Amino acid sequence: MAALNYVVNIASKLIRINSENPPGREFETASFIADELAKIGMKTTIDRFEESRANVIGVYGEEYQHPSIMLNTHLDTVPAGDREKWSFPPFSGEIRGGRIYGRGAVDAKGILAAFLGALRELADKGWPIKGRIILAAVADEEIEGKGTKKLIASGLRTDYAIVGEPTSLNVCTAHKGRLVIEVDFHGRSTHASTPSKGVNAIYYASRFIERIQTVKLGEKHVLLGYPTYTVTMIRGGIKDNVIPDKCTITLDVRMPPSMKLDKTIRSLEKIVRRDVPRDNYHIRVVNYIPSAETPRRNFLVKVAQQSILEILGMRRNVKGFKATCDMSFIVNQARIPTIILGPGRIEQAHTIDESIEICELDRASKIYSRILERILSG
Ligand SMILES: [Zn+2]
Known part of the structure; x- marks a missing residue:
């Protein structure tokens, strides 16, 4: 399957698994991701911490290997709201006019699919990297960040982290x-x-x-x-x-x-x-x-900017992210240099008829893959 088809297919399938929070029901989505990560050769763990709640973690590489980078995004979505108001059912993952529709399309199931696309690309090339990659798809970002807090409390540490939230493919180094x-x-x-x-x-x-x-x-x-x-x-x-x-x-x-x-x-x-x-x-x-910030001179920021320039053919300025997100816990509790970077516009998040452009997903996947190769080139 071509790389883009893979990303679109995963995004659409993820939208079809309801993970509204509240009530918080990420386990099924976590299981789906665990299967996909296993297929591309990552060691996977599902950390089920309540009957219906779970994080899923995929790892390539050994604990002692550096540099290491975590791709972090969330499994939960806000509720779909009044389903009658949607043009397509919110859990259909409908593909129409170059966009994928449904709750979580932009926040953050499309992004999770783009992460998987990047990892699969590396797997297809035989993992041309030194170091370690962790994919963490977590529960409860939309309420209080239980998933990422648990991850950090479990002792997980990496040299860098990318939090997947919709930033229109701009690198955000700070959030309120x-x-x-x-x-x-x-x-x-x-x-x-x-x-x-x-x-x-x-x-x-x-x-x-x-x-x-x-x-x-x-x-x-x-x-x-x-x-x-x-x-x-x-x-x-x-x-x-x-x-x-x-x-x-x-x-x-x-x-x-x-x-x-x-x-x-x-x-x-x-x-x-x-x-x-x-x-x-x-x-x-x-x-x-708390707010969080990563210095703009950090290597990850430079690599991300360079990768965006190569894939999009244009330079983008570093930006700020106005909402809060799991970067807060990763930076303030684990002191990991972190950026927020993802496809799609934040204005699309939490809306009726939430959707994401397929070509934006494609670019995101390529950018993530380029960043991973550069950070982990040894
Ligand atoms: Zn989000």
Whole structure:
């Protein structure tokens, strides 16, 4: 089977295996990948950590061999949503007009297929490399990164890593972090006919919401721009004739690498305190995924840029990735120099009628293969 047909066929088959998260059901997809990796001569392991959840790892080479590189992407997808709205069923892997359609086409089953295409190309050439390659297709990237965290906790280390996410074939060397905080505002309830006798917690919250929309906290990052602050949820009030004594807002903060957690919380607290007394609010961190960055002078970045130039015939600038991804754990917990690189546009991810261009998959597969050969040429 020609190389491109192989990639298209794998991508389409992967889309046909539902791995929506939630609920999180990657085991079947992991088994399919394990079979494919075994066919091209990689040692494969399925790490099943819950009834329906698993990572799959394929290895070529021995543990002591260097350099080593990990290709990492995820098996799970976000849910398909309202299936009636799709032009083709979301788990059909329909091929039409030079594109593959379905949930996960771009995020990240197409990318996983392109990884496999690159590995198969090396296998067909008799593995013309020195060193070690690890393919890790992990669970739970879309929620909290359980899969990659487990992988790192198991002691897996490599000299380099490529995280497969849709970057339109640009090398991304940094991504923003994500901080989710909740702020409880406390007031005093009373009858709504005498509001001055109470303290309205929703009014406290609304002052903060006004201020946060114009806030300028944190510096601009050369690749990622400014941090963003967005109120995404609000809960308050118990009845239409009672002054609310509690209101809780949820704030989503996207932080470039220069911003530190403690300092950000302290700055946000200062904004709250402009309008709200010390005893009338409480701030807590609900979720925090740190940002990550790899220096642009790193060998992997250079090799990736060079490989893209050769395959696409044009030079591409290094970019930043605005969302969070598993690079955070690979860099912050394992200190592995990492880039994010993949076919397809991030705007396609998580949408109805998600799709990816077949020729983009082909280019991706060739770029990955070129990077592997160059990094592992000894
Ligand atoms: Zn993704």
